[in-house]
Amino acid sequence: MRKKLIKIFIINLVFFLSIHLVLASDNLAKKLSGKILLQVESVGEAYYINPTDLKKYYMGRPSDAFDLMRNFGLGIKHEELSGYLNSDFPERLTGKIMLDVENNGEAYYVYPDDLKGYYMGRPSDAFDIMKNFGLGITNENLNKISLGNAFAHTPSPTPSSTPAPMPSQQSEENNALYSAANTIRDGDVDKTLTYFIPELQKAVEYTMNFLDDDGLLTFGNILSSAKLSSSNDEEKIYITKVYFGLGGYEVEINFYVEKQDDGTWLISKI
Numbered sequence: 001m002r003k004k005l006i007k008i009f010i011i012n013l014v015f016f017l018s019i020h021l022v023l024a025s026d027n028l029a030k031k032l033s034g035k036i037l038l039q040v041e042s043v044g045e046a047y048y049i050n051p052t053d054l055k056k057y058y059m060g061r062p063s064d065a066f067d068l069m070r071n072f073g074l075g076i077k078h079e080e081l082s083g084y085l086n087s088d089f090p091e092r093l094t095g096k097i098m099l100d101v102e103n104n105g106e107a108y109y110v111y112p113d114d115l116k117g118y119y120m121g122r123p124s125d126a127f128d129i130m131k132n133f134g135l136g137i138t139n140e141n142l143n144k145i146s147l148g149n150a151f152a153h154t155p156s157p158t159p160s161s162t163p164a165p166m167p168s169q170q171s172e173e174n175n176a177l178y179s180a181a182n183t184i185r186d187g188d189v190d191k192t193l194t195y196f197i198p199e200l201q202k203a204v205e206y207t208m209n210f211l212d213d214d215g216l217l218t219f220g221n222i223l224s225s226a227k228l229s230s231s232n233d234e235e236k237i238y239i240t241k242v243y244f245g246l247g248g249y250e251v252e253i254n255f256y257v258e259k260q261d262d263g264t265w266l267i268s269k270i
Helices: 002-018 025-031 062-071 078-085 123-133 172-186 189-193 198-210 213-224
Strands: 036-039 046-049 056-058 074-076 097-100 106-110 117-119 135-137 227-231 235-244 249-259 265-269
Touching: 036 123, 046 062, 062 097, 062 106, 062 123, 074 078, 078 097, 078 117, 117 123, 172 189, 172 213, 172 249, 172 265, 189 198, 198 213, 198 265
Parallel strands: 036 135, 074 097, 135 235
Antiparallel strands: 036 046, 046 056, 097 106, 106 117, 227 235, 235 249, 249 265
């Protein structure tokens, strides 16, 4: 059973981290229309794919993201909006920002995966949308999508490749996942192993020794992009998605963090 777990772990990592993506830019942009993309091979910069022109727009800081997404807003009457909010939005509005023109221009983001409207009242709401709905994408694929004029620049280089921790990352169970991400990016094998159960440590060690610096960065960023999906007193499940252009699909990756007998929390399954 242990050998089987190790084999599955290694196969998954090699697949996720080594595959190269080759779709035409137009098809890729259509596939990702209305979504928010996170540049996982850098420091997690966020881009919004505008459904109208299928270009990417750099979202910058939460306040920038808030202004940008509202600037793309589409006016809608309050009664019609209320009806959609009580059910689902139609496909034609997927990924768009809807503005309630009869109620102070309140904004809602129509998330493509569930066609639900998510309120954007403040910059912090835009940040939550980026954090919760962002989809990881490689540099290679991101570069295939044209940059829109609204923010016709690339983000300034930062001195560190490690994203700043979010407030939700401070509890002990969260710390296992995000601390492992940081030590993986640093290439610190010994420290990384302390965040995994013994049954996975050999697989993790083998994988880290196998990957180059870019691979370690990607592996770490995939872990740190995972968001809490479900939890109880003994187990937390985190989910993230990474888009692969080969075949044009996105892969959902689950990370399980379990409470140990000594009260510590360790990554137990991928």
